[in-house]
Amino acid sequence: MAVMVVVAFVAFLMFNFVGDPVDNMVGQEASYADREAMRDRLGLNDPFLVQFTRFAGNAVQGEFGISYRLQRPVADLISERMPATLELVMASAILAILIGIPLGVYTGIRRDALSSRLVLMFSLVGVSLPTFVIGILLIYVFAVILGVLPSFGRGEAVQLGWWSTGFLTVSGWKAIILPSITLALFQMTLILRLVRSEMLEVMRTDYIKFARARGLSDRTINFGHAFKNTLVPVITIIGLNVGSLIAFSIITETVFQWPGMGFLFIQAVGFADVPVMAAYLVLVALVFVGINLLVDILYFVVDPRLRVDRSVAMGGDE
């Protein structure tokens, strides 16, 4: 909650620092009186706290004002663009998790195998190449040379109520492949490396040694006992990463001209379109907070030691 207030405040401050919007809205030749009238109408002459309270109150209702650039309600713009971004982020997160975790477990168990070393070497590339380079490389190979996948846009989107989805058309599926790989690669390698190092750590613990001494099968030990014990840190990182996926999506969306919020944001920055920028920031913060909450709940599900109420010390020694 506190986080949200701070973010809202910062977003609001932008209004006051990023130039005077009135300059952009009325022509150079407008008179001082005209400007003042405009300022009054926009409420820009009210005391600071009143302005902030109004901003926060509106924000809570999903009301962020009118875009200076497009002269349309920000809420409409955002809700048009959000599905594209969320679908991209979702696809990337699923890709990163579905590939990162199994590879992490594999390289953790077969520590010295040649295949593990190759995977790790490859993952180094994923960590060190910047997102836009990967994006451009992919475009070059698959769109320019091979010509099999589109290099920009989202393909045909289908409207489902207020949500527009690209998952119902072939062109939509084709269009999301390159951007989602681009966006996923970095996170995938992070997850892979984390899962691997956690697996290595857990494999050294006494309870894994004891599980072996009990004669449990390798499969039970690796997945039932070892992997589950890596989940708490892994969930943390994945949670944080879904957040940073949204942040990184700005770059990916720009490279692929993906019609999402990140692209909208970049265009807004270029135009000092403060209401859009503010709305974007508040929304991203909201997503971060939501994810944190989810992560906390998952901790609770995974690790019994965190369920404090049950651990009322029971059973001493006689």
Next chain:
Amino acid sequence: MALLEVENLRVEFPTRRGTLLAIDDVSFQIEEGEVLGVVGESGAGKSLTGASIIGLLEPPGRIAAGQIRLEGERIDNLPYDELRRIRGKKIGAIFQDPLTSLNPLYTIGRQLVETIRVHTDDTEAQARDRTVQLLTEVGIPAAERRLGSYPHEFSGGMRQRVVIALALCANPKLIVADEPTTALDVSIQAQIIALLKKLCRDHKTAIMLITHDMGVIAETADRVAVMYAGRIAEIGPVKQVVKHPKHPYTIGLMGAIPIVGRDIERLTQIEGSMPRLTNIPDGCSFNPRCPKVFDRCYVERPDLVPTGETTAACWLHAKEKTGV
């Protein structure tokens, strides 16, 4: 035929600077239902011997020579998966630290049921009944209600009881217990050892009891093996070894026995310390510290030779036999 026969066991660690010989030509036997104590200073090779028997030597450590036979069948060269079927079923193991031997994310009921079902054809319900019975047997009150508890909800002593239940749950023939009480509060150690001994007597399970504590050995074991620098220095019935030790190292150890009831003292009262694996002296490895050392000890390595009622590796006692 003894239950367990270890013959000329040799364990090596290949390292960059050459091969470390951690266990050198160790042989001993454990009879059915017998308690064999294994003592020796830190680094003597007790744990490695135990790990070799349960097939859990950690790479790069490996058995380089010798045989381990359980009920007459070799188990040291079994493929990993066949060995797995023996672990827990025929040979149970108990490790030092009860606080960390249990998986923190699963209830103790689940860990027991899981282990029982790996080794038997029990249904879930049968395994559950057996679990309750086992927990009761190891002295956990209201066992039925504790099945759903997690390890962190138990005290150290209680956890070690659960660990014992886990080691015993498939009725193994042998339990390798590596310092099963060292991590526990002194006041509980005796209880746990007594419990272990009683259970194994009831189930006719043999124990290889590794410990630093000569007092525990004197009270619990039938026979005792004294290890020094990767070899057995002396082995024999516990009464003889305690009362009439033959090997100078054992004699030193007996001098260091704590009075029962007093705090345990580590076996370090012999002057000097054990040589590192990298510079074990020629001849008898005990020669730098031995009060009775003489010429021959620097040249030739003594083998285990029966002397009276125990067996010792010392030239003092070999003389008569070999007639040198």
